[in-house]
Amino acid sequence: MSGPKLAGEVLPGGGDWQVILPGGLTSIEARYFLKVADGTVIEVTNPGVRTAAPEVIEKLAKGENVDPSAYYFRTTPRFSVKAGPHEWLRRQVFVARGIRKPDSVVIDFYSVE
Template sequence: MAAAMLASSAIPAVAADGPASPAPTLTYAFSVRATLDPVVEQGEVDGGRRRFIPITGGTVSGPSLTGSVLPGGGDWQVIMPGGLTSIEARYFLKATDGTVIEVTNPGVRTAAPDVIEKLARGEVVDPSSYYFRTTPRFMVKDGPHAWMRRKVFVARGIRKPDSVVIDFYTVE
């Protein structure tokens, strides 16, 4: 009897023919254009080409956040054979009200190996020829931007020769 009651109060099984609820939607929040210094190449380590790209500044604009990118952050990358690049960027934003926001932005960039090499050399590449997505997290004090700690974000990146543009979306 107890087993039957426990089974009836259990979470219902997920439908085998589709999701149990509607898919989340994305809402555009803001864009970052980060300016970059030349790449620091570390070389081949543990099967991947390790690089560091210093962030020198930039701008933040959009309906949910405006401000600047503070100099001093960077993007740590590992280019793996076969066209996969692992990305881990860390930097600070400064909102127009003076609030400093820490960003940790891991992600991946994938493309054909020749496209990855063009990007690595700083060449102009059509963004439709590569996949560049991240899952940013924000650390910010209580106040007008604390909402950033209470949302899940995804972002799309576009690499330019001297900068990167990241469009941030909240998952609703």
């Protein structure tokens, strides 16, 4: 993971839970840990939703590559981190856009100013 204010890696062992609901709605909750360049470990709780037409959901379920403009995938991440240089993460609100790849998920985080 990398960005203008933070760089590091997603640690193994996190998890995500999805509840697939009628009408193309998927409720998502992911929990995982980031280890940033200075060694700080940050806990991430990332709830959200993904919506799509039935044919798009079918392609995603099959692991096919789908253009992100074909579905809506947004989350509202929260960060737990000890006091120090990354404490700013607890003092801002974030939204994120998810992109479902065949073998992974890419999440772009944005601070709401």
